[in-house]
Amino acid sequence: MCDAHLRGPSGIITSPNFPIQYDNNAHCVWIIxxxxxxxxxxxxGNIQCSKQGxxxxxxxxxxxxxxxxxxxxKDNGCRxxxxxxxxxxxxxxxxxxxxxxxxxYDTLTVGDGGQDGDQKTVLYILTGTSVxxxxxxxxxxxxxxxxxxxxxxxxxxxxxxxxxxxxxCGDPGIPAYGQREGSRFRHGDTLKxxxxxxxxxxxxxxxxxxxxxxxxxxxxxxVCK
Ligand SMILES: [Ca+2]
Numbered sequence: 001m002c003d004a005h006l007r008g009p010s011g012i013i014t015s016p017n018f019p020i021q022y023d024n025n026a027h028c029v030w031i032i033x034x035x036x037x038x039x040x041x042x043x044x045g046n047i048q049c050s051k052q053g054x055x056x057x058x059x060x061x062x063x064x065x066x067x068x069x070x071x072x073x074k075d076n077g078c079r080x081x082x083x084x085x086x087x088x089x090x091x092x093x094x095x096x097x098x099x100x101x102x103x104x105y106d107t108l109t110v111g112d113g114g115q116d117g118d119q120k121t122v123l124y125i126l127t128g129t130s131v132x133x134x135x136x137x138x139x140x141x142x143x144x145x146x147x148x149x150x151x152x153x154x155x156x157x158x159x160x161x162x163x164x165x166x167x168x169c170g171d172p173g174i175p176a177y178g179q180r181e182g183s184r185f186r187h188g189d190t191l192k193x194x195x196x197x198x199x200x201x202x203x204x205x206x207x208x209x210x211x212x213x214x215x216x217x218x219x220x221x222x223v224c225k
C-alpha cells in the first residue's frame with residue numbers, strides 16, 4: 001500500500017523504500033491538495049451536496065467539496081452560494097531532489113488535478129536518471145502515479161511539494177557557485193544567472209516564467225572550467 005492523499009502547505013514524497021531500491025510491480029498514487037484557507041479569498045459560503053452516489057469516504061468527500069469551492073459545482077451535485085474567485089487559487093510546486101528510475105520501464109507520471117491516471121491531465125511522464133525540472137500544477141491539486149514493471153529496480157525518487165500562489169512558477173533556486181539577478185517568480189518575470197570566476201555556465205543564462213507556470217528552461221549549472 002503506497003497510496004496517499006497529501007495536503008499543503010508542504011511535504012516530502014519518496015518512492016517506496018527510498019533510498020533503497022523500490023519494488024517491482026509497484027503502483028502508487030499520491031494526490032496533493034492545496035489547503036491553505038488563509039490564502040483563499042472571500043467568504044466560502046454554504047456548500048450543499050444533493051446528488052446521490054457521492055462517496056461517503058471522508059477524504060474523497062473533502063476532495064469533492066474542495067472542487068465545489070472552486071466553482072466546479074455542476075459535476076458533483078454541490079451548490080455553492082458564494083464561490084471563491086480563481087485568482088486567489090493556490091497551486092502545487094513539485095521539486096525533485098533525487099531521481100533514478102529504470103529507464104523506459106518504470107515511470108512517474110505527474111498530472112494536474114485530483115483524477116489520477118487521467119490522460120487528459122498528464123503534465124509529464126518521467127523516467128531515467130536525470131533529475132527533472134520543477135513542475136507546477138495549474139490547478140489546486142496535483143497527482144503522481146508511480147508504476148514499475150516486473151524486473152529491474154533502481155533507487156527511486158525524492159521530491160518536495162509546496163503550495164504557491166497561482167500565477168507563479170516558484171523559486172527555482174540559485175546554482176551552486178553562481179548567482180542570480182531577479183527575485184520575482186510570476187508570469188513574465190525573467191531571472192538571469194552567472195557563475196563565479198573559474199566556473200562556466202551550462203544551460204540558459206536567462207529563464208522566463210511562462211503562463212503555464214513552468215520556467216522556459218531549467219535553472220543552469222556552474223561547472224569548473
Ligand atoms: Ca523495473
